[in-house]
Amino acid sequence: MYNDKVMDHFSNPRNVGEIKDAAGVGEVGNAKCGDIMRIYLQVENDIITDVKFKTFGCGAAIATSSMVTEMVKGKTLDEALTISNQAVAEALGGLPPAKMHCSNLAADALHEAIKDYIAKKGK
Amino acid sequence: MKRIYFDHSATTPVDREVAELMLEYMTDKFGNASSVHAFGREARKAMEDAREKVAALINAEPREIFFTSGGTEGDNLAIKGVAYANRKKGNHIITTGIEHHAIFHTCEYLEKQGFTVTYLPVDENAMISLEDLKNAITDKTILISVMFANNEVGTIQPIKEIGQLAREKGIYFHTDAVQVAGNYPIDVKELNIDMLTLSGHKFYASKGVGALYIRRGVRVEEIQHGGGHERNMRAGTENVPGIVGLGKAAEIAKQDMDKKVAYVTGLRDKLIAGVMEKIPHVKLNGHPEMRMPGNANFSFLFIEGESLLLNLDMKGIAASSGSACTSGSLDPSHVLLAMGLSHEVAHGSLRVTLGKGNTEADVNYFLDVVPEIVERLRSMSPLYGS
Amino acid sequence: MKRIYFDHSATTPVDREVAELMLEYMTDKFGNASSVHAFGREARKAMEDAREKVAALINAEPREIFFTSGGTEGDNLAIKGVAYANRKKGNHIITTGIEHHAIFHTCEYLEKQGFTVTYLPVDENAMISLEDLKNAITDKTILISVMFANNEVGTIQPIKEIGQLAREKGIYFHTDAVQVAGNYPIDVKELNIDMLTLSGHKFYASKGVGALYIRRGVRVEEIQHGGGHERNMRAGTENVPGIVGLGKAAEIAKQDMDKKVAYVTGLRDKLIAGVMEKIPHVKLNGHPEMRMPGNANFSFLFIEGESLLLNLDMKGIAASSGSACTSGSLDPSHVLLAMGLSHEVAHGSLRVTLGKGNTEADVNYFLDVVPEIVERLRSMSPLYGS
Numbered sequence A: 001m002y003n004d005k006v007m008d009h010f011s012n013p014r015n016v017g018e019i020k021d022a023a024g025v026g027e028v029g030n031a032k033c034g035d036i037m038r039i040y041l042q043v044e045n046d047i048i049t050d051v052k053f054k055t056f057g058c059g060a061a062i063a064t065s066s067m068v069t070e071m072v073k074g075k076t077l078d079e080a081l082t083i084s085n086q087a088v089a090e091a092l093g094g095l096p097p098a099k100m101h102c103s104n105l106a107a108d109a110l111h112e113a114i115k116d117y118i119a120k121k122g123k
Numbered sequence B, C: 001m002k003r004i005y006f007d008h009s010a011t012t013p014v015d016r017e018v019a020e021l022m023l024e025y026m027t028d029k030f031g032n033a034s035s036v037h038a039f040g041r042e043a044r045k046a047m048e049d050a051r052e053k054v055a056a057l058i059n060a061e062p063r064e065i066f067f068t069s070g071g072t073e074g075d076n077l078a079i080k081g082v083a084y085a086n087r088k089k090g091n092h093i094i095t096t097g098i099e100h101h102a103i104f105h106t107c108e109y110l111e112k113q114g115f116t117v118t119y120l121p122v123d124e125n126a127m128i129s130l131e132d133l134k135n136a137i138t139d140k141t142i143l144i145s146v147m148f149a150n151n152e153v154g155t156i157q158p159i160k161e162i163g164q165l166a167r168e169k170g171i172y173f174h175t176d177a178v179q180v181a182g183n184y185p186i187d188v189k190e191l192n193i194d195m196l197t198l199s200g201h202k203f204y205a206s207k208g209v210g211a212l213y214i215r216r217g218v219r220v221e222e223i224q225h226g227g228g229h230e231r232n233m234r235a236g237t238e239n240v241p242g243i244v245g246l247g248k249a250a251e252i253a254k255q256d257m258d259k260k261v262a263y264v265t266g267l268r269d270k271l272i273a274g275v276m277e278k279i280p281h282v283k284l285n286g287h288p289e290m291r292m293p294g295n296a297n298f299s300f301l302f303i304e305g306e307s308l309l310l311n312l313d314m315k316g317i318a319a320s321s322g323s324a325c326t327s328g329s330l331d332p333s334h335v336l337l338a339m340g341l342s343h344e345v346a347h348g349s350l351r352v353t354l355g356k357g358n359t360e361a362d363v364n365y366f367l368d369v370v371p372e373i374v375e376r377l378r379s380m381s382p383l384y385g386s
């Protein structure tokens, strides 16, 4: 069902956890549809210095969460905003078609976290 | 790696004895049961022997057994067959909200054809109420179809009482016994059952073969047209090897059934007790007593079923889940939702179904590996500990 | 006693290699193809491999292959599926007067549902005429279903021309290729076929499994409701061992098909020549050239098919007949009657169908015993010599 790369990220997910007093937190999904993803960011000079996630969801949900954290570490916020759900799925070498819609939300969670950071900073 | 199969409600391995008999009827005694020559007569005789054995399994008469391609076809034939044949008497069907899709989608299809269907609710243990059933009956009701035991949570319905009520009211009673036949005693006469669906691959016969029991006198219209096989009830060259295997499996199932039921129940109870003891925040789904011997169904709060399954799989354990994500559909199991579980809790469900080939060592291994998997997934969950 | 099997159009023995593979997928790799765990993935992979092999046999795409329980189900699904899905476009179906009952009775059923069906006549060789077909088409025609080759007399229809005509008119073209697939080359693309039925037990796979090819884009409604198997086209737990066996049989069939066709044709021609030479008052039924490699169909005047069959059977030879007495119906074969044979001549028909396992010795034995049987029966017949 899942390719080796997805299974690798699923069984050894990178950057699991929370960041206390994170600069930005983003959450998407709801338990009704089966996915909840929460992403925590640490930001310095518009660069993402640390990122962690917590996810309730299927193999694809966990793998995409893990993948997106790897993709954004060290990137600028602008660069991070260009990452799409599609790009995450591609970085994983593809997902089963049935999983493309409901589990492929990690980039959305990332964007929410960035928005949260910008909103907090603006205050 | 150890491979442990805990998904007997999805399908069972074919008994070696059954498979070898099938092989013989494929390569050697391969005749078409409709042929008049020796090859054909040999095939027909074996098929009629099998019919006797399947009948004996549920205490029916051989002529009341009609072979099908499996449980789904049996359910389609029962529901559509009665609906079409009795349209003049009425257009109302009563079933439940927890049926298998083979019943559920067939009923939905009939609704588009002008039939009215009542879907009975169930309580938190997946039980229907006889009171609800009584109240649902109208003078247009031609069929009551209530599954014998549920495939997800294992709850066994009050079949005898339903049968009695249906008999009194002169309404046909069908039961989907796909999970039950061969795994738990059934007596269609004692239980007042008019029609019963069974499927080979749920009790150690092959996929692709099953049977529908139709009590003598029940009016059913065929749904697959062609040569007049199965006394015009089911056209299509009979799957002789499959049928012979079904007969053998029925014979084996009948031998020492009580012993096997007790054995599987014992293992299952040990597994349930172990899980409840070792893991916090777990809910057992389904009826505490009235449940199929092999069935255990848990909701592990705060985690999602597919990730749990994949982790178990990596440890060599095969199980299943009612999570939406497993099935690729948007909603989790309609059964768990009908029982009143919230979406989150339904998503975290795990079905473990044991069979006669499982051992105590299998259960112990499961109890060894599951707690740490659950703990790890919970530590990743945004719902846990926050 | 020697046992010679000359009834390959009724069913074929399963190749040992196929049967042994099936056994492996029953006892060992027994998973349900819908399960996410290792057992399930193993089953699904094998099933998808089989789909590729079946597709390759007829030059279709794997996604155009839908597994069924056999030829009868495939025919039902094709005809009803197109009829129900295209009801808004029209209600007219064209078929022939010599179809198998799986087509014929399905069409009769649809007539009761408000569809109109034209049954094309055939000539004395069981050939339809393209002219008749053209004339039968109306602006309400949604489907043309013409069998690839007839199961009784072996006549092969002008499939490519029918396909071309149907394509030009924008009408779906289905062909029942149950006798043909695996025994004779088929290229659905070259032949403009939109749908094609095949059945495992006619080409050395098991009974109880088959496939319907549905060209991408053809609108078909499912007829068996339940879980969304086969991309919602055919509900029911997939018969993995049967399907894996079908794939293997397709693979074997494709290897050296031309050689096998030539071999069987050679034996068959020898048999026909021998019968015509040794026995007077015999008629060869079916087209002299456009016929299936293994098919020989004779009418032995003045005698009746069942007695002939029984006598052959006593000599260890398995064949079949279009006599009414064989089938237990009142009329002899509708195919022979449609070809214009009188009742008497139809009653005396004998179908001998050869397969790849037959040898020249089988044919010689047949030619040794048949003349005296025919002579003996004729000597008892009031129609003979009077």
Ligand SMILES: Cc1ncc(COP(=O)(O)O)c(C=O)c1O
Residues within 6 Å of the ligand: B009, B069, B070, B071, B072, B073, B075, B100, B102, B147, B149, B150, B151, B176, B178, B179, B199, B200, B210, C235, C236, C237
């Ligand atoms: C309760 C129930 N009914 C019907 C079916 C369908 O039977 P089959 O898999 O033989 O098509 C199943 C199993 O899938 C089942 O568990």
Ligand SMILES: Cc1ncc(COP(=O)(O)O)c(C=O)c1O
Residues within 6 Å of the ligand: B235, B236, B237, C009, C069, C070, C071, C072, C073, C075, C100, C102, C147, C149, C150, C151, C176, C177, C178, C179, C199, C200, C201, C210
């Ligand atoms: C031409 C033809 N169509 C359909 C069928 C039915 O196929 P099955 O026997 O697989 O149901 C047969 C054989 O019985 C046949 O010869």
Ligand code: FES
Residues within 6 Å of the ligand: A033, A034, A035, A056, A057, A058, A059, A060, A061, A099, A102, A103, B304, B324, B325, B326
């Ligand atoms: S969490 Fe449901 S499909 Fe991924």
Ligand code: FES
Residues within 6 Å of the ligand: C304, C324, C325, C326
């Ligand atoms: S001659 Fe006896 S049934 Fe036809």
